[in-house]
Amino acid sequence: MDEAAGESPAATGVQLRLLTEHDLPAYKALRDTMLARHEHAFTSDADTERAREAASYRVRLHPQAGGKSLFTLGAWIDDTLVGVLTCEHENRQKVRHLAHLIGMMVDDGHQGHGIGGRLLRQALALLRREPLLETLTLSVTAGNEAAIALYRRVGFTRYGHLPRAIRLADGRYCAKDLMSLDLRA
Template identity: 50%
Template sequence: MAAVIRRLGAADLPAYKALRDEMLERYPQAFTSDAATERVKSPDAYLQRLGLDRSDGGHSVIGAWAGERLLGAIGCERDPRASVRHIGHVIGMMVRADVQRRGVGRALLDALIGGARQSPGIEMLTLTVTAGNQAAIGLYERVGFRRVGTLPRAIRVGGRYHDKHQYVLML
């Protein structure tokens, strides 16, 4: 699917929040955040996530757009502390249900990895994925992430526990 992949700016926050709210509601077991808590936040609550105030790179949210419609998004967070600045954490991979399995997720992930490789000092990326989410696991493994562990009972949704697999990609 042809989509425009670009870094999100402050003006994109309403679209990002709408997508995030939809994904948290539809796939609660895929996220550590919950829909009820996030729904009451304003779009501006996610401004820091965009990394617009960070000059060190590697901290951003990237979106896939079809015209004015945000199809998907993925983020990378980088801790400013010197001892862990070499690690980027992939967060919040989201692709709308009606465009899944059309290359949007792969395009987002490729853009994020490419950006991380261009960010001075980032040497590796980490992420977690809910056990059983075979589509996401397959995507992450195809681009080179390898599983390094599992956190049992990492999240609880509706009284049911879900494990989270931990992955790393050395850049």
């Protein structure tokens, strides 16, 4: 990819790979930082998540870990985890064709360099290899124009809007836009 395709030269030094158990402390550190800095962007709260052990995120690594997660994909610069996203799969028979993108985040110092786009495109490539999957969904804080633009560039469309989706510590509410993408397209 090049800048014309939405990826800056800074993103070319980034390595993408699926997270393993060894990576859980780095995952927790990035997640804790992002939850604390961007309360409005996540449904999880920083205080609750900070109290969790890194090992508790094992269920986000792969289906065999006991959760709904298909994988968590990480973006690394040298030995530093700078971005992640998790994809979950529905196990119930009637909705097994659905997957959900959750917890996408790129460290503040690395935003705007195409890392989120690389993570998203790689995740879509992995999901499209799964024959049962047809639709990918996500929720994004309404007004997060950079994230919404990224999702639209890869084909997501808005199918709903949930006012007062999350309540912040100070009592303010944030709405979420609900988006989906046809993985067969």
